[in-house]
Amino acid sequence: MPAPTPPEWDLTPLFANEKTFHAALQRIEARVDAFQKYQKKLPHATRALIQEIMEEKEALGNEMSRAGAYAALSFAQNTQDEHAKTRESVLGRKSMQWRNKTLFFSMWWKSLDEKKMNALLPPNKEYAFTLKEMHKYRHYTLSEAEEKIINIKDSTGGDALVTLYDVITNAFTYEWKNSTEKEKIQKISEEELRAKFSNPHAETRKRAYDLLWEKYAEHQPVLGEIYRNTALDMWNEGIALRKYEKPISMRNKANDLDDEMVEAFLNVCKNEVEVFQDYHAWKAKELHVPLERYHLYAPFDMPKSEWSFEDAQKTVMNTLEDFSPRFRKEAERVIVEKRLDAKLRPGKQSGAFCMGHSPRETSYVMMNWSGRLRDVSTLAHELGHAVHNHLASERTLFTHHAGLPLAETASTFAEMLLSEKMMSETRDENVKKYLLGHQLDDAYATIQRQAFFSLFEQDAFDLIHAGKTIPDLTEAYRENLRTQFGKKMKMPEKSAHEWLVIPHFFHSPFYVYAYAFGQLLVYAFFEQYQREGKDFVKRYEKFLSYGGSEHPEKMLLEMGFDPRKKKSWKDGYRLLEKKIREIKKI
Numbered sequence: 001m002p003a004p005t006p007p008e009w010d011l012t013p014l015f016a017n018e019k020t021f022h023a024a025l026q027r028i029e030a031r032v033d034a035f036q037k038y039q040k041k042l043p044h045a046t047r048a049l050i051q052e053i054m055e056e057k058e059a060l061g062n063e064m065s066r067a068g069a070y071a072a073l074s075f076a077q078n079t080q081d082e083h084a085k086t087r088e089s090v091l092g093r094k095s096m097q098w099r100n101k102t103l104f105f106s107m108w109w110k111s112l113d114e115k116k117m118n119a120l121l122p123p124n125k126e127y128a129f130t131l132k133e134m135h136k137y138r139h140y141t142l143s144e145a146e147e148k149i150i151n152i153k154d155s156t157g158g159d160a161l162v163t164l165y166d167v168i169t170n171a172f173t174y175e176w177k178n179s180t181e182k183e184k185i186q187k188i189s190e191e192e193l194r195a196k197f198s199n200p201h202a203e204t205r206k207r208a209y210d211l212l213w214e215k216y217a218e219h220q221p222v223l224g225e226i227y228r229n230t231a232l233d234m235w236n237e238g239i240a241l242r243k244y245e246k247p248i249s250m251r252n253k254a255n256d257l258d259d260e261m262v263e264a265f266l267n268v269c270k271n272e273v274e275v276f277q278d279y280h281a282w283k284a285k286e287l288h289v290p291l292e293r294y295h296l297y298a299p300f301d302m303p304k305s306e307w308s309f310e311d312a313q314k315t316v317m318n319t320l321e322d323f324s325p326r327f328r329k330e331a332e333r334v335i336v337e338k339r340l341d342a343k344l345r346p347g348k349q350s351g352a353f354c355m356g357h358s359p360r361e362t363s364y365v366m367m368n369w370s371g372r373l374r375d376v377s378t379l380a381h382e383l384g385h386a387v388h389n390h391l392a393s394e395r396t397l398f399t400h401h402a403g404l405p406l407a408e409t410a411s412t413f414a415e416m417l418l419s420e421k422m423m424s425e426t427r428d429e430n431v432k433k434y435l436l437g438h439q440l441d442d443a444y445a446t447i448q449r450q451a452f453f454s455l456f457e458q459d460a461f462d463l464i465h466a467g468k469t470i471p472d473l474t475e476a477y478r479e480n481l482r483t484q485f486g487k488k489m490k491m492p493e494k495s496a497h498e499w500l501v502i503p504h505f506f507h508s509p510f511y512v513y514a515y516a517f518g519q520l521l522v523y524a525f526f527e528q529y530q531r532e533g534k535d536f537v538k539r540y541e542k543f544l545s546y547g548g549s550e551h552p553e554k555m556l557l558e559m560g561f562d563p564r565k566k567k568s569w570k571d572g573y574r575l576l577e578k579k580i581r582e583i584k585k586i
């Protein structure tokens with residue numbers, strides 16, 4: 001039964017109340033203390049002992065993950081709730097202590113030579129894979145005492161700075177005056193303001209962007225310092241202490257991709273700027289608006305601009321079922337089990353996410369519903385993540401989630417399915433133009449925008465390390481925009497402050513290229529699906545079921561995609577050019 005209105009989630013499956021949450025923390029504490037008994041046994045370790053240790057680590061990890069999910073989701077539903085802030089802070093300190101108490105095992109494992117490591121791999125293949133992945137960090141690992149200090153430092157250092165950014169920015173409100181209502185000024189949230197970026201009226205879009213950029217520019221001294229110190233913290237640890245080659249190498253290693261592959265990928269994106277420059281120039285002319293940054297997401301005319309949540313849910317579920325009944329079944333679990341929070345509320349975290357805290361558990365999804373078509377796509381996107389999590393439910397906790405570049409494939413594929421279905425079911429050329437334009441706008445936002453975000457991050461880290469100022473970072477972002485959009489697009493002066501608006505820069509440096517990576521993969525996969533039909537579906541479900549239990553390159557080669565070949569990525573841009581030609585003909 002579709003939800004008639006945007007639902008709120010139920011966190012009681014995690015913990016019934018605060019008392020049971022704190023009881024769980026006590027159980028974890030006792031279990032962590034008991035885990036330390038293994039330290040004395042390691043000098044005489046056997047494969048059987050390593051198997052036992054990994055089983056206990058997984059069980060303990062599942063308990064920690066449940067507690068972490070409860071704290072994070074409670075905070076996300078109301079970032080101004082003092083109890084939620086305290087809960088996250090308490091759990092953060094305890095988690096640091098637990099990591100330090102169990103650190104001995106990973107330190108010991110990474111100290112083994114290759115021969116000894118291979119001899120002790122446990123019978124469980126996924127545990128063995130996890131341990132091999134752990135061992136590859138041996139050259140970047142410090143002493144146990146140093147690692148413990150870093151864990152302590154992070155809980156009140158870098159992690160605390162990111163929380164401060166969230167607290168400050170989630171409290172932002174914006175004064176909005178409706179042009180049709182005299183003297184009436186409303187205070188709206190950032191999510192409500194962002195919804196106006198794709199408003200049909202050019203002046204509304206301009207006012208919305210100006211308000212956003214002005215707000216963040218006003219807070220640049222504080223937000224800029226938060227970013228500078230977050231970046232310096234990462235540089236000092238990653239480059240100075242751990243000896244990674246460059247800041248992005250830390251993310252690449254975690255993504256199981258090498259620097260050369262990622263650099264080649266980003267260079268293709270940088271060299272293909274004319275694809276979207278051409279689209280933006282045509283779109284501005286088609287919509288009779290100036291070629292300005294304000295109008296990137298100006299919508300094409302569409303009869304139905306407002307969506308009820310019920311209609312959106314039905315559309316997304318039918319789309320998934322057409323592709324695979326299993327996809328619909330796994331997505332519906334989120335709705336039926338009340339794991340979705342889509343209702344707009346003051347203080348609620350902006351954006352959207354899906355959290356799969358345990359392989360056997362139904363995922364939680366958060367979004368902010370405002371009735372736009374973009375929200376329908378977001379629903380499909382986040383439920384796509386949930387489907388991915390659920391298909392990988394047979395994996396261990398350690399291998400449940402795919403690495404970041406592949407973590408976005410199911411979500412963006414679901415969006416593509418939605419767009420194609422909606423276009424195929426209408427004969428109205430204006431609707432088709434709207435949908436195709438929306439697809440291209442999303443492709444820009446997910447591919448080109450994210451790739452240039454990543455390029456900016458690399459420049460920003462180098463500038464900060466060189467002792468440059470926060471205004472220097474703003475100027476670097478301005479140059480990034482000029483390269484991305486070309487000389488013909490007018491860039492408002494205020495738009496250079498946009499880098500302060502991007503939460504991923506603060507939360508997860510160098511995360512964003514994964515979106516572009518995943519989106520271009522989706523174009524390749526979708527072309528296969530159109531050629532092969534149901535034969536593709538089974539292979540794709542198997543691909544998703546791997547989770548993170550195989551190396552990304554091997555998984556992609558099984559799907560017929562070679563990530564080391566520039567042509568693989570360029571083919572994605574050729575498909576985008578094809579769609580641009582299609583929309584020009586309508």
